Amino acid sequence: MSWTWFHKLASPPHAYRILGSMAPWFGWASLALILLATWWGLVKAPADYQQGDGFRILYVHAPSAWMSMFTYVVMAVAAGVGLVWRIKLAHAAAAACAPIGASFTFLALATGSIWGKPMWGTWWVWDARLTSELLLLFLYLGYMALRASFDDPQRADRASAVLALVGVINVPIIHYSVNWWSTLHQPASVTKFDKPSIDLAMLIPLFLMIAGFQLYFGWAVSRRLRGEILRRERNANWLKEAT
Amino acid sequence: MTPRQKRMVTVVAIVAGVGIATAFALKAFNQNLLYYYSPTQVHAGEAPASRSIRVGGLVENGSLARKPGSMEVTFILTDYAQKVPVSYTGVLPDLFREGQGVIARGRMDGNRFVAEEVLAKHDENYMPPEVADSLKPHLDAANSAAPGST
Numbered sequence: 318m319s320w321t322w323f324h325k326l327a328s329p330p331h332a333y334r335i336l337g338s339m340a341p342w343f344g345w346a347s348l349a350l351i352l353l354a355t356w357w358g359l360v361k362a363p364a365d366y367q368q369g370d371g372f373r374i375l376y377v378h379a380p381s382a383w384m385s386m387f388t389y390v391v392m393a394v395a396a397g398v399g400l401v402w403r404i405k406l407a408h409a410a411a412a413a414c415a416p417i418g419a420s421f422t423f424l425a426l427a428t429g430s431i432w433g434k435p436m437w438g439t440w441w442v443w444d445a446r447l448t449s450e451l452l453l454l455f456l457y458l459g460y461m462a463l464r465a466s467f468d469d470p471q472r473a474d475r476a477s478a479v480l481a482l483v484g485v486i487n488v489p490i491i492h493y494s495v496n497w498w499s500t501l502h503q504p505a506s507v508t509k510f511d512k513p514s515i516d517l518a519m520l521i522p523l524f525l526m527i528a529g530f531q532l533y534f535g536w537a538v539s540r541r542l543r544g545e546i547l548r549r550e551r552n553a554n555w556l557k558e559a560t
Numbered sequence: 561m562t563p564r565q566k567r568m569v570t571v572v573a574i575v576a577g578v579g580i581a582t583a584f585a586l587k588a589f590n591q592n593l594l595y596y597y598s599p600t601q602v603h604a605g606e607a608p609a610s611r612s613i614r615v616g617g618l619v620e621n622g623s624l625a626r627k628p629g630s631m632e633v634t635f636i637l638t639d640y641a642q643k644v645p646v647s648y649t650g651v652l653p654d655l656f657r658e659g660q661g662v663i664a665r666g667r668m669d670g671n672r673f674v675a676e677e678v679l680a681k682h683d684e685n686y687m688p689p690e691v692a693d694s695l696k697p698h699l700d701a702a703n704s705a706a707p708g709s710t
Contacts, residue, residue: 401567486575504684515684
């Protein structure tokens with residue numbers, strides 16, 4: 318099999334150019350979608366029959382929780398590709414994902430806590446869902462700390478990639494925790510092999526918000542990866558020629 | 561095998577190995593990962609009597625009673641198979657109502673469960689009040705026809 322296309326994509330100058338031209342598209346589309354979804358979710362969508370207007374925090378909580386897991390999978394795949402094909406750009410992409418994923422995880426935990434206090438009657442419980450999501454935050458932070466502890470970028474890449482791969486086991490655990498064990502957190506409303514348990518009028522803004530968050534991820538990771546390329550290639554000839 | 565294929569095998573082996581190890585560990589600790597016991601488990605003696613436990617179930621319709629002049633409430637927790645009478649003194653969460661899932665933390669005192677904390681569970685259904693109203697006759701019919709479904 319020929320891997321030329323793959324290696325061309327993995328060449329830093331090529332990636333740097335492509336990412337630079339994609340970032341604004343991601344950025345503006347994400348901003349537009351998030352604004353639309355915010356208005357739709359907060360104003361147009363009906364209140365819930367049990368939780369009233371309080372359920373609307375779902376429009377931040379669920380997308381950020383989804384993105385916290387999505388980002389981890391992207392990070393682990395990039396780390397695995399970096400390990401197998403020895404592609405520095407893949408390691409750089411994994412490194413670019415970590416702070417974004419950690420932010421999504423923190424947002425999911427914080428909004429969940431704010432939601433839990435009035436509805437459940439508690440800020441925090443140690444049930445399987447909440448605990449495994451907290452573990453995800455620690456995995457991101459551990460990944461970043463491990464990277465930072467090496468001076469040699471190659472050793473940092475390899476060591477942190479192994480951690481990213483080990484931690485990916487936590488992602489299905491987070492997702493299925495609500496089905497495998499009794500938890501205070503309710504089971505999934507949307508991501509299941511069944512009709513969504515959420516009314517269509519409430520589901521549309523949720524999907525718009527998730528799409529907006531996905532595009533935001535595209536924007537943030539493009540920008541961060543460009544920064545990462547600049548840092549790693551600061552002595553390269555193509556950069557000297559470009560500046 | 562080329563070095564690249566070797567590395568590929570290593571990566572797959574790491575993920576599979578950690579996955580299998582985690583699966584065994586979770587299986588071994590399964591009981592500890594349960595956040596609450598059901599009334600059936602309590603009746604079967606699966607819940608420890610000596611320490612504080614959590615019991616989760618639905619608040620039986622018509623079972624909620626408030627003691628006049630105090631914060632004390634009593635209600636019955638059910639999973640449609642077994643029932644546990646609960647008494648609790650304190651503020652109940654907003655979502656606490658009859659027919660709603662709750663989790664009570666406390667200990668058994670004879671046949672009665674004395675709760676120190678009551679948390680409301682909410683389910684995965686979200687809908688506007690009009691839809692809930694139109695569904696209600698169906699849901700009630702379904703509940704009385706098929707007890708045991710939660």
